Amino acid sequence: MQPELDVMEKEITALWAEALGLDSVAVDDDFFDLGGSSITAIRLLPEIAERFGVEPSIGVIFDHPTAREMAVALADLGAKVAG
Secondary structure, three states: HHHHHHHOOOOOOHHHHHHHHHOOOOOOOOOOOOOEEEEEHHHHHHHHHHHHHOOOOHHHHHHHOHHHHHHHHHHOOOOOOOO
16 A cells, blocks of 8 residues: 555545544445435535545545545545645
8 A cells, every 4th residue: 555545545534534424434434335425425525626636526436435445546636645
């Protein structure tokens, strides 16, 4: 695992936990199984764009519903983590 992907996964799980009102989210938890919806996903897009410097489509969340999968997909789009 690339260190940057690990950081991205942690940031994604933190975003999801906050959006879904959960204490924590694991990297392999499915966003929709946790209670996420298309509305929640749409609300997360600006947060993802701000944190990672990319503007993913809503399809990224539907096609990559775990933080592990999403981190790879965002990296493929050129996402970067701060620091």
